[in-house]
Amino acid sequence: KIVLNNCGNINPETIEDYIAFDGYRAFHKGLSFMSPEEVIAEIKQSRLRGRGGAVFPTGLKWETVYKYVSSEKYVVCNGDEGDPGAFMDRSILEGDPHAVLEGMAIAGYAIGAQRGFAYIRGEYPTAIKRFDLAIQQARKLGLLGQNIMGSDFSFDVEIRIGAGAFVCGEETALLSSIEGMRGTPRPRPPYPAEAGLWGKPTLINNVETFANIAAIIRRGGQWFSEIGTAKSAGTKVFALAGKIKYSGLIEVPMGTSLREIVYDIGGGVPDGRDFKAAQTGGPSGGCIPKEHLDTPVDYESLVSLGSIMGSGGLIIIDDTADMVDVA
Numbered sequence: 001k002i003v004l005n006n007c008g009n010i011n012p013e014t015i016e017d018y019i020a021f022d023g024y025r026a027f028h029k030g031l032s033f034m035s036p037e038e039v040i041a042e043i044k045q046s047r048l049r050g051r052g053g054a055v056f057p058t059g060l061k062w063e064t065v066y067k068y069v070s071s072e073k074y075v076v077c078n079g080d081e082g083d084p085g086a087f088m089d090r091s092i093l094e095g096d097p098h099a100v101l102e103g104m105a106i107a108g109y110a111i112g113a114q115r116g117f118a119y120i121r122g123e124y125p126t127a128i129k130r131f132d133l134a135i136q137q138a139r140k141l142g143l144l145g146q147n148i149m150g151s152d153f154s155f156d157v158e159i160r161i162g163a164g165a166f167v168c169g170e171e172t173a174l175l176s177s178i179e180g181m182r183g184t185p186r187p188r189p190p191y192p193a194e195a196g197l198w199g200k201p202t203l204i205n206n207v208e209t210f211a212n213i214a215a216i217i218r219r220g221g222q223w224f225s226e227i228g229t230a231k232s233a234g235t236k237v238f239a240l241a242g243k244i245k246y247s248g249l250i251e252v253p254m255g256t257s258l259r260e261i262v263y264d265i266g267g268g269v270p271d272g273r274d275f276k277a278a279q280t281g282g283p284s285g286g287c288i289p290k291e292h293l294d295t296p297v298d299y300e301s302l303v304s305l306g307s308i309m310g311s312g313g314l315i316i317i318d319d320t321a322d323m324v325d326v327a
Helices: 015-020 026-035 037-046 057-067 088-095 097-111 123-139 171-178 206-220 221-225 256-263 299-304
Strands: 075-078 115-120 158-160 202-206 235-242 246-252 275-280 286-289 313-318
Touching: 015 097, 015 123, 015 171, 026 097, 026 206, 037 057, 037 097, 037 206, 037 221, 037 299, 057 097, 057 202, 075 171, 075 206, 088 097, 088 206, 088 235, 097 115, 097 123, 097 158, 097 202, 097 206, 115 123, 115 171, 123 158, 171 202, 202 206, 206 221, 206 235, 235 256, 286 313
Parallel strands: 075 115, 075 202, 115 158, 235 313
Antiparallel strands: 235 246, 275 286, 275 313
């Protein structure tokens, strides 16, 4: 486990617990021993791609925002997880909020931003409470605010709470919502990297993407890139739901087969029923039928079957379901 490594092992409401598990070491390493360009190079080498569903290479996105010259830049964390059956971001924010905060701070240093915003679903009160507490604790220890760790880098984070609009998971609608306007998608280009929040260069990644950052900086991009497949590096958190014996969160290396996820980890389909399909990628995704059970779960394989990975919702359907009704 990388993203879920601390979840359940630390008290998420205590910064000392997070620090005891190597917390903020990566941020210190970046600030003290690496240039912003070196941090970005490490993320590029890791081959991390956006875990929110768009799968854009994270390092390339960071580099794009870094290259735009502006007196103000912003880091935005997308925690508006709206897909049915998906609860990855919620569990990360509730179980290890400082990991996301550290990832945002490292991103701020890398791209030259001084402010960050975490946009979190209003339906996640515990996640909001714990992330807010994490911000307060980090400020108290001087890990957010002015001249962090004696450097000339200053960075702070605020929370914005979503109001139940599914469309605000789309990045430009999310930006409009942070600005206090109706959450309506904007035409692109210009992309947020060039003109995002209040028209300034803005980096947007989702919760799970940020939760990978500290481990990559701490252990190296090469280490991360060797996990997973040739085109999909690292691990992925999935929310197993539906007709499955053990529902809940799993974290597996990219390329793990659907059969292994359903039967070895999920315990198979309950009540002696047969597996019929797995629905991936939320409302924008598709259903993968039984004959493709041995498909490796990575970005390219799912797209080749007419589905997508999306943010990681994985709903298991048994042989009692009518697929026309499901569609």
